[in-house]
Amino acid sequence: MSDGVVKILEGNTFVVSDDRGDIEASMSDPTGLFSFDTRFLSRWVLSIDGERLNALSTDDLQYFETRFFLVPGTGTVYVDSQMSVIRQRAVGDGFFESLTILNHQDKAVDATVRVDADCDFADLFEVKDALEKKGKYYTSVDNGRLLLGYERGPFKRETLISASEPAQIDEHGLTFAVTIEPHGRWSTDLEVVTALLGFGDERARTKYGRGSRHAKPNMERDLEKWIADAPALECDWDSMKTTYRRSLVDLAALRFSPLTASGRSLPAAGLPWFMTMFGRDSIFTSLQSLPFAPELAATTLRELGERQGSRTDDFRDEDPGRILHEMRYGEMTAFEERPHSPYFGCADATPLYVVLLDEYERWTGDTKLVRDLEYEARAALNWIDQYADLMGNGYISYQRRNEDTGLENQCWKDSWDSISYRDGRLPGFPRATCELQGYAYDAKVRGARLARLVWNDPAFAEKLEKEAAALKRRFNRDYWVEDGEYFALALDSEGKQVDALASNNGHLLWSGIVDKSKAKAVARHLMGPRLFSGWGVRTLAEGEQRFNPIGYHVGTVWPFDNSFIAWGLRRYGFKDEAATIAAGILDAATFFEGRLPEAFGGYERTQTKYPVQYPTSCSPQAWSTGAPLLLLRTMLGLEPIGEYLAVDPALPQQIGHLELLDIPGRWGHMDAFGRGRVDVAKRTTRRKG
């Protein structure tokens, strides 16, 4: 996203405009007003007497509200303007814009104010892939309202535009002939309503417009409460405090409330393009934020459970018990040109669902939810063995059944070249990536605990434990690359090792599937020069044929990945190593004012001195937002043990004194304290010279 692009949102409605507040989208240009994955305005341009405006400043009042200060003319900011314009916009079921023009002269002025409007009703997927529309457009002007519409059979989407002041409305916009008194002002309210016809609710007004039935929420207060409810952080290192606060605020903005959640929220994947439910992203982010905002995990579990697969559907890669990958609402999904209604093609969310349920109970003691979701959890565990073992070798593997629009790689490293052999060849399908086996192992171990503790089914618990033990044994034999002393990235369709060295090894530590005797070698690799860049662990090791420090999943460093790797290192007792990773990622965060990008370049830290951001369109990204939270948990060694919270800090020296106060959980609220003692410089095997 280039500078000067302003994003505001509420739920899955958002506006992307330039710094004047104007929208001039093309089919391939991702600006506009979007709602339910459809563009509802592709042109929204303000001019006065035929002249475009110039931005003086932009204020983000809230994440759903922005104010633009403008003057007429272009490039003439050095000349004192005789007029200024304030454009204030709030999003919610469309948007509401207050337009005010101030006359700074001693005499009255006449002006023609024009707002051009148009819409292409593009589906988000069409914007991404620049596709042609199949339906037809219609426009009408009546009752002081401009209606822009699009229909394709029964599918109808409309944008309704109106103003509070008299306007001349034509099919391309609104014109106001105004006279402004000396030192006076003129203003109008513009309302843009998005309508999904036949979808149950036909909205006539924007959510936060004047006279709307929704009182405009006091977001300031909502945000203050959100932050007050989270543990308080005190720390000698100011950057840590900045990063922590940024994470909490961004997590608030990323809250997404599905139609069925009665107002409760779960973390969406990223802002603005991924403001929807994603199985994997919502689960990982919920895990990261458990010690801080455990209610996100509860909603994630409930809502994903509501949508759990119930049948076999090849187009959607759905199986009974499978947890969804992604849900979308746009035209292409509606006409089944895309499978996202919802789409299930992901191999990790299902075991991770059980992992989250157990981890949630360990923190909160909420056995009621575990009881409520027994059916869903059992169905998820059943999926692992009955539907995910495509090769019949006891491992989860994936191969899409929707070969047209399904996902090829159904693990978190989902780009085309992410899974390779050392020599760069790509394996065929099915593919059984290693971390999936770790998640399956963990799901079985944790499922067994829940079966014994809550479901009162010791026989099922025993069965799961036996399966887990057998899986661990086989895994440590079949995936271990003898000559490299690490776990292979995957097994291919013939059961042979896909032998590249990758960050997935860290997730294996997190899952606990690694034999104790092998953990040291794995940790050595993670902290060694081929994987550790100085900022964090690279997705793929230097020296592998496909390694590229700016390759999406083949060399970049992902904060989310690293937060789980650090957790894994801690699990096997490598406290200092975990602290070293935390130090690197948190150092990197200081270059982004606390907002970690999805990924940054895998260049050697000593070479670039600063983390080179990988260009992505989404910011903040949920699991990057969650990374500092999980790193805090990891550094403090927070672990629920029975009814207590164990604290065992191992903090990097630079952090100094750190306290995390009022950590919520089954113990009520607890405080954790620590002092930085780990000299991170000693913990990496740096390259010489």
Added chain:
Amino acid sequence: MPATKQTGEPSTQGFFDELGAQHQPLLAKTTGTLRFDVTESDNLECWHITITNGDVVVSREVADADTIIRLEKSLFDEIVCGRANAMAAGLRGELALEGSPELVMRFQRLFPALVAGRTS
């Protein structure tokens, strides 16, 4: 674990017979009433469903319901026989909904698997 297993040719009647015959674990946490108003030119047929924690009673009464879904008979038959997907039909605007979408969302998971993968 498929929600309902029909024997022989799938049919709307068969689907609902099957539905009422056994406890539905997918609806175990659900209590409420749902009515499908199925239209075919001037004809209206109703399927009224009472769900009590997974136990389902089906009738043809035109009784009140928490959620009412109005749709065309051809589409209804396709959905109930596993030849069309209800969620996609909803997004296309082919289901007119009154009441809570939650109940429909839950109920649609009981519709059978798509017969030959995708239909459009």
